[in-house]
Amino acid sequence: MRPYWSGQLQISLVSFGVSLFTATDSKSDIRFHQISRRTGERVRHQKVSADEGPVENSDIVKGYEYAKGQYVTIEPEEIEHLRLPTRKAIEVSQFVDAKEITPEFFEKPYFVAPSDDVQAEAFAVVRKALQETGKAALGKISFSGREHILAVTPWPDDNLPGLMAYTLRYADELRKPAEFFGNIKKAAVDEEQLSLAEMLIKRKAAKFDPEKFKDQYEVALRELVEAKVKHAPIPQEEPAPKSAKVINLMDALRKSISNGQKPAVKKPSQSAPSEEGIALVKPPKPTKRRKSA
8 A cells, every 4th residue: 555655753863764554544435426407417617717718727826815916826846845854754852641632632543654674673662662651752744735743652452563643733723612611600510410420421331342333324325325216215314202301410310320220329418409490309208107096
């Protein structure tokens, strides 16, 4: 398989050749074209100029508008020879705990392998060192028309002794979380509700198995296409389930973990309903004892 990028991985004075391969692949087999509803013919796009009409791809170059209506043109060869060391080498600038890189920064994964057998020794040493220290190597790499931050980590299975590389988003590409979380009303967490929620999580906990997750949208789309090709009835969307009777949070948690069987939990504390309509279940009133004759 042809590598997506090849070059040197540099850590101080240590340098060895690596190849990056895209780790993801689009599995969607259905491709749509634009069709004229009136004629049923395919609509094709054409690049045109206001002055000369249709323009061939060979006559199109990139242009930057530096003033209103004024452009400077950039040839592909000029972009290809930009003075960027990261086009040919990943220079590691620091190491961080791998757990410090939070998920919102990850962009796209790549498999990293030594470029040939001669590079395998240095590659193996660096991989093992990253594995033993729990660190990720951070550097920069240039491809696809921009310079990316790159995090390099070991593949966890020693039977497949490779490295993973992830392009990371820059900090200014992420919106500020305070814009979305800042107005969330702070709510007190009831200990019994928390205990029930934890029980529910434990009951549904399982080892992560990505093979269990399938793209049902793709399946439904294929069913629609096949039905139209065969002039068969089009599969209809199932109606949304009717809204169940609104119950309070405590009842919802209990029913979720018990499946109809009352769980053994401590007696709930008395509490007045909250302003939001989520209330604790009040304990039953004590039954009156009959007076003995």
